[in-house]
Amino acid sequence: MGVAVIGASMTKFGQRDAWIRELLSQAGEECLDDADVTPKEVEHLYVSNMASGEFEGQTGVMNMLAHDLGVLPAYAERVDQTSSSGGAGIYEAWQSVASGASDMTLLVGGEKMTHKTTGEATDIIASITHPEEYKHGVTLPSFAGLTARHYLERFDAPRESLARVAVKNHKNGVDNPKAQFQKEITMEKALDSPIIADPLRLYDFCPITDGSAAMMFTTEERAKEITDEYAVVSGVAGATDTQVVHERDDPTVMGGVVESSKQAYEMAGLGPDDLDVAELHDMFTILEFLQLEGIGVADQGTAWEMAMDGATEKDGELPINTSGGLKSKGHPLGASGVAQGVEIYEQLVGEAGPRQVEADTALACNVGGFGNCVITTIMEAAE
Amino acid sequence: MTLEAGECPNGHVSYPTHPRCPECGEPQEETHDLSGQTAEVVTWTKSTATPPGVRQPNTLAIVEFDVDGEAVRALGQVTTEDVETGDEVEPVHVEELRDPEVGLKSENPESQEWGGYRWDPV
Ligand SMILES: [Zn+2]
Numbered sequence: 268m269g270v271a272v273i274g275a276s277m278t279k280f281g282q283r284d285a286w287i288r289e290l291l292s293q294a295g296e297e298c299l300d301d302a303d304v305t306p307k308e309v310e311h312l313y314v315s316n317m318a319s320g321e322f323e324g325q326t327g328v329m330n331m332l333a334h335d336l337g338v339l340p341a342y343a344e345r346v347d348q349t350s351s352s353g354g355a356g357i358y359e360a361w362q363s364v365a366s367g368a369s370d371m372t373l374l375v376g377g378e379k380m381t382h383k384t385t386g387e388a389t390d391i392i393a394s395i396t397h398p399e400e401y402k403h404g405v406t407l408p409s410f411a412g413l414t415a416r417h418y419l420e421r422f423d424a425p426r427e428s429l430a431r432v433a434v435k436n437h438k439n440g441v442d443n444p445k446a447q448f449q450k451e452i453t454m455e456k457a458l459d460s461p462i463i464a465d466p467l468r469l470y471d472f473c474p475i476t477d478g479s480a481a482m483m484f485t486t487e488e489r490a491k492e493i494t495d496e497y498a499v500v501s502g503v504a505g506a507t508d509t510q511v512v513h514e515r516d517d518p519t520v521m522g523g524v525v526e527s528s529k530q531a532y533e534m535a536g537l538g539p540d541d542l543d544v545a546e547l548h549d550m551f552t553i554l555e556f557l558q559l560e561g562i563g564v565a566d567q568g569t570a571w572e573m574a575m576d577g578a579t580e581k582d583g584e585l586p587i588n589t590s591g592g593l594k595s596k597g598h599p600l601g602a603s604g605v606a607q608g609v610e611i612y613e614q615l616v617g618e619a620g621p622r623q624v625e626a627d628t629a630l631a632c633n634v635g636g637f638g639n640c641v642i643t644t645i646m647e648a649a650e
Numbered sequence: 651m652t653l654e655a656g657e658c659p660n661g662h663v664s665y666p667t668h669p670r671c672p673e674c675g676e677p678q679e680e681t682h683d684l685s686g687q688t689a690e691v692v693t694w695t696k697s698t699a700t701p702p703g704v705r706q707p708n709t710l711a712i713v714e715f716d717v718d719g720e721a722v723r724a725l726g727q728v729t730t731e732d733v734e735t736g737d738e739v740e741p742v743h744v745e746e747l748r749d750p751e752v753g754l755k756s757e758n759p760e761s762q763e764w765g766g767y768r769w770d771p772v
Contacts, residue, residue, distance in 0.1 A: 321754070385699060386699070386700070386701045386702050387701075387702065387754075389699065389700075389701045390701035390702060390753045390754045391754055393701060394754050394755070397666065398762035398763070399665075399666045399725075399766070400725055401755075401762070402747045402748060402762065402763065402764050402765075402766055403708075403710060403725060403726050403727050403747050403748070403766065404697075404700055404701065404703075404704030404705065404708045404710075404727070404747065404748045405710060405725060406697060406699070406700070406701060408697065408699065409695050409697040409708070409710055412695030412696075412697065413693045413694065413695045413710065413711075413712055413725075414693070416693045416694065416695060416735070417692065417693035417712075417735075420693070420735060461698070462696070462698055463697070463698055463699050464695045464696070464697045464698070464699070465695050465696040465697075465698075466695075467695075509672060511664075511666065511725075512725070513665075513712045513723040513724060513725045514664055514665075514672060514723065518692070518693065518712070
């Protein structure tokens with residue numbers, strides 16, 4: 268059964284006074300309005316969230332939101348897949364409609380993080396690592412530093428290529444009113460910022476963010492009755508890779524990206540050459556390269572050339588992260604994958620405003636951990 | 651406290667050990683002690699933004715051991731900030747790699763071991 272997306276929303280990302288409850292219901296209400304669906308029509312509700320218990324002492328967020336939105340007695344479930352919780356929510360929502368279990372499924376992702384210190388938030392995220400890694404004080408940013416050094420040394424890539432990813436995504440974020448930073452940065456600023464995990468500096472990392480995003484899924488048949496403006500989920504798949512990062516055969520290959528994108532392409536009957544726009548999980552600048560290579564857009568060790576050539580700019584061959592990416596839009600863990608879906612939906616239905624590019628086929632790649640689990644989604648504009 | 655790699659009946663070796671081999675799913679029944687061996691630095695980083703209870707800065711490296719001709723990697727803290735890719739290192743034991751009484755796991759410090767090996771360039 269064809270599964271369509273008929274509405275989307277996101278709250279302003281950034282440092283918010285609102286707690287998880289308010290963030291989720293804000294995006295949920297706006298999505299109901301955008302899709303022109305009443306709460307009582309919703310049959311399944313999925314809430315993507317990594318760690319509201321650890322961040323805020325708030326558990327059971329799916330039931331909380333079901334009640335707050337008045338979608339009772341809809342089936343409600345929380346989806347936790349660390350940083351890829353949002354992508355996993357897209358997969359769950361797709362499954363719920365494709366299986367026939369639900370005709371109207373609302374997905375809301377959110378996280379409230381900024382009230383913690385950077386160290387505390389980093390520790391919560393680092394708790395996904397194996398005890399043999401955790402006890403050494405390894406963090407996700409340090410995995411990025413280890414991988415970036417290996418990539419630059421092995422493929423003879425200039426340090427500037429990483430800074431270009433940051434500069435591009437900040438530039439794109441200027442046109443996104445929901446982004447945490449709507450501010451351009453210069454190459455000098457990126458290259459001179461403080462070292463966080465050598466050779467990576469402050470501007471190679473996404474910020475800590477509060478925010479929420481939502482999408483409405485239904486059958487293609489029903490979508491046609493409701494609106495002309497919808498997109499179709501034509502491919503979606505997830506895959507895992509080793510929890511222990513150093514156990515991977517090749518530190519520069521993200522197996523979960525390779526496998527999930529391969530399956531998503533197969534399902535959609537498409538390949539990397541068919542993409543018009545993509546949202547990649549640039550939690551760290553180096554991840555944009557690893558994903559461009561993982562989804563087959565670039566050969567191994569060459570994605571940095573795309574950054575240097577401008578091929579991934581908004582007016583380039585394949586615009587990447589038109590939303591500003593996690594880098595400038597922000598990264599509220601459970602919301603990020605949903606927000607990627609929101610961006611490609613808006614691009615496909617022509618609602619991306621000043622960020623609009625010409626696109627009929629779009630891909631979103633949502634990475635959990637340091638590539639430990641990955642969801643790739645392909646969406647196409649309605650014919 | 652050892653630095654132990656696991657091996658399955660099909661000869662796949664991993665560090666750390668797992669109940670089942672990550673490559674083939676067979677139980678890992680054999681172990682190799684890596685603590686008396688040297689290794690080569692594959693990559694390293696110096697992390698300046700460290701979580702509570704972790705030294706700052708925290709220099710970390712992924713190193714590669716040779717176990718009967720098979721490359722086995724491990725991650726760990728480095729004893730010095732003065733390290734380069736390709737350096738030869740030897741494991742040195744440390745009682746506590748980070749403070750178990752601080753951070754997210756401090757409510758249950760006994761949930762894991764905190765001692766282990768740092769890499770010391772030779
Ligand atoms: Zn095996």
